[in-house]
Amino acid sequence: MLSLAVAVPALAACFAEPSPHNAVKEFLVGWQTGDYTAAARRTDGDPKQVGQALENVKLQLDAASIRFSLQGVTTEGDNADARFHVEVDLGDNNPLWLYDNDLPLHLVDGEWKVRWSPSVIHPELRAGQRFAVDATSEGRQPILDRNGDPLQEEATLYVAGVVPATLKDRETLCEQLFQLTGFAQDRLLSRIVSAPPQSFVPLVTFGRAKYAQLRDRLDGISGLQIEKKQQPVAPAQPVEIIGKVGAITAETEQQLGGPQRAGDTLGQGGLQKAYQDQLTGSTGTRVITYDLKSGEQVAELARWEGRLNTSVKTTLDKGVQRAADAAAGGSSVPSLLVAVKASTGDILAVGSRQLHQERDALAGRFPPGTAFSLVAADGLLEAGVDPGQKVPCPPDRTVGGARFVQTSAITGTAPTLTTDFAHGCVTALAALARRVDAETLSRSAGRFGIGADWTLPLRSYSGSVPVARTDAAKARVITGQTVRVSPLSMALAAAAVASGTWHPPTLVTSPSAPDLTAEVAPVSPPKPITLDSASLEKLRSMMRSGVTTGAATAAATPGPPVYGVVSTVTYTDKKRQRTLSWFVGWQGDTAIAVLTETPTPTVPAQMAGQFFRSLPAAS
Template sequence: MRGRPMRRARRILAATATLAVASTTLTGCFEESSPHDAVRDFLVGWQSEDYELAAGRTDGDPAKVRKALEDAKLELDAASFRFKITGISVAGDESTADFHAEVDLGENNPLWEYESKLPLHLVDGAWKVRWSPSVLHPQLKEGQRFAVDTEPKPRQPVLDRANDPLQSDTVLYVAGVVPDKLGERAEEVVAKLSDVTGYAQDRLLSRVRSSPPDKFVPLVTFGRSRYQSMQAKLGAIDGIEIDAQEQPVNPDAPRQIVGTVSALTPETEQKLGGPQRAGDSVGRSGLQQAYQDYLTGSTETKVITLDLKTGRQVAQLEEWPGRQNVSVKTTIDRTAQASAEQAVAETQTSALVAVQRDTGEILAVGTKGLHQERHALAGKFPAGTAFSIVAADALLKEQVSPKQRLACPQERTVGGAKFANAAHSTPLPASATFQENFAKGCVTALASLARRVSAEGLLKSAQTLGLEQPWRLPLKSFSGKLPKLSSDADKAKAIAGQNVQVSPLSMALVAAAVASGTWRPPVLVTEPKTPDATATAPPVTQPAPQQLDPKVRATLQTMMRAGAAGTPAQAGKGKVYGIAATAPEGMTWWVGWQGNVAIAVLAKNHDARAVAGDFFAGLAN
């Protein structure tokens, strides 16, 4: 999103073009002495900030007209003006021009639109706009000015599945002014604040000038550390007041999923444009960024006129209630999250994703040395023998019996591709079955089954179990990727997970599918339905649930029960299902479930089974 200077330039050009077209149309309707040139020049000068041009087309004092036009822009804190001439009537030496005005107040509210008239008369044979404040708006009178009265809404929290906030309050320090107290020093005070903070002086001054004089005007918001570093400088500016406000911006676990919030900086204000203004909070990452517009809503705004002497409101010209801000409800479960955090604590590099097996709802995301969004949800890691769950689904459909005996040599070549078991793996006897090789993750035995399954069969099973499905989350995520399988070697590499990429999230959903019998797309946020607060389109359509073959699933469950039995994953009470798997670069997987919670663990130089066992034990406790 571009900043306001670029947006203003585009609006000025658009307004100029609109008036030029309107004037061309009107030219054919009047003779050379018609008032349309005066109307056109006045409105073009007003909207393009060429106040000299505009003032020259009035009968008023040029300096006073220029100042009135400049003040109107400041008093409205307007990003742009646009005008459209709708008609001109002439009666002797008097004329009236009708025009439509659009004022962008820059608050993410509808444009302020109104209809108005320009009275004109002949002065020494030339048409002039008869100047008065009502030229700016029909209800503006002498001794009055515009103002914009705003009521910002406090930021709403991100919630867990029990509707408890996933962040705690922290104090933000809001520097602002009460215009009445500044008197004639507004420009001086704002200049000093601009020097200290880096915010554009004209933007700060516009905000002060556009506000009711008796209200506190928030200008810049600071976090604790930045405020402490600048407290002395701010205190030295006579007229600056500090309002300490508690706001829900300090994220709890999972911190990188919830995301961080900061005060808007001069740099981010220029980048964002839109509804944010100096002093507002802005989501910098995670759900706080994805749902920024929902969490902050839009400001309640009123355009009013004030009496210059008393500062009291005279009239309300327009009002926008603003878009109501709302909390964002997630599927995160605090108990599961705490267990995940504890389970990965003793590792150096790991990620654990837990989902509810019957819904696909993400219950917890724990990481150590990895990023919760970039790696746990969206990471692209080699599947290793964890992909054998998918391969087993395809092989069982091809009538490969779990009791079929398969040799598990240390090395084997399939279709020209070489495979080897990990040097530390426990050798299996020659009489070992497919189920036993699956449970122990024997790469050479599993790869030897490549000729028993088609590429189409592997791809179909992968898609049934959610890989390559086009799901959408409000944060980055990755559903998995298979290469083109054009040979037995390619299929063998896929069965061994050497050419397949997955994320911990996608593998947790594989486990949930085998556990429940149905693959479902992941869910992280239940309300609102879409991250775009201004969208009118329906929510994004997620891929349809995929039903597993009941008989195949029952056999696969038995095989995964054998894979978990007697391992560190079976540390707690209750049945645990799953398999351990190896992957390149010292990584290990554990994919499985207990009860209604399915998980995937990826760990480097650590036993993923132990992490899974600690997680399930934590849930039980």
């Protein structure tokens, strides 16, 4: 009997697995691929309990994937140890969670088995504990004007969420919330399962109107809680420059791909959209273990600080914006007013009525008419034309085969170029095409930033001037018929005459670029361009005459002298005829361009006058 008893283990040893490598491989491959049954078979634990424990790891971490790499295996008699590296993708643009662990093995009836315990999953995990992922994000930061005043008001958002430990039926809750909002059930459930049990887990955020619409149905979902949060999301003027903010929807969540999570807000346009990442930051993440009985945290296994969210500081001025709103809002026709600081190119305000502040004021492409003569006059002066030269202003003139018409006559004696300039005489200005060549006109446009390669965080347009080789083509450029500009580019042109230097526009001073994580450095703006001092004094005198004796007298106001010109131009836009009237000029260090959709040039001049009268004293 003794010999038989001894013979049995001896026989088993003869047929024992020669190496633990297969056991290690089958366990790790089964765990990684989701074949938890196969992985559990290679342990000495209860197969169902082990398989469930391995499956729970991915659920508790809300992991996109778990991958392993074997570092080495050592064997000593009937025991072995496998060193392996773990790479957990936590999703939501979180960094990978990396750690190393040991896999203890021993021979059981001639077969290598993993010596099962929770520490096989992670060296600090113990019986009666589980993983959780604690994700945190800061509230949205405001967009500020140049003086640090917020350019949006606080509004109430309603955050629907749960405390996992209090839920009786989380699957039903997720199903009901899906029916109401469209957020995927599996994503809602995974956020609940992976969260610390005593923490409030935000699932869906609603604005005031949407919450009011769904309130009764939300109240009927057992276990769902609503938290109110105040966030700077209601934009002040200029609304389309600042941009609106909304709650993340099921559709936008799929597009984002992180780092946003349910409960965050989303910029829907303007600077709120351009600087979404800076204003919201990124989610901070901790991987923790907690005790299943007490629900208390046991250990913090890993931490990733979210990217700090910051406010966005602009060049806008709330006081100047109020003046722009009053001027544009008081108009009875579609209108735009762009104001810039002449000495720097800073955008101070964008006022509008029935036209878009970004699409039209910053990025619009409009013919300026004879308002462009402030740029063309620089070329004419360079070509030797004298502002005091007599230039008749007939009602009709043909230049190089192109016909030009002046609708309003200039009274008095034979007008000078300055008088023609002040009244925007199309026929007189067109007649000077023979006195200047195409290259000179092109250089002048360049000195005023027309066509410059500037960059703003929002869409914008610096303008374009066609190559004009014939007298007819040059006449159309001088009178602004074939030129295309935005109100912003014309405000900057006026600012150049006011300050003596053309400056590229600036809208945001901090941060330096919309994407702080970009590997490519932002494009440097064009350098300022100093205008010729001799021509400058003549240009200023001509611009002043537009307000004192010309067609822009309605812009005159008390205080520092106002300079400016007006124009009216008719053109075809997408098969529709449009007539625009402009005022372009400045007072003190504030330069503006006013665009109105009306054939009456006194309208933009009156708007300019109202704007200058309403300016804060320090502007």
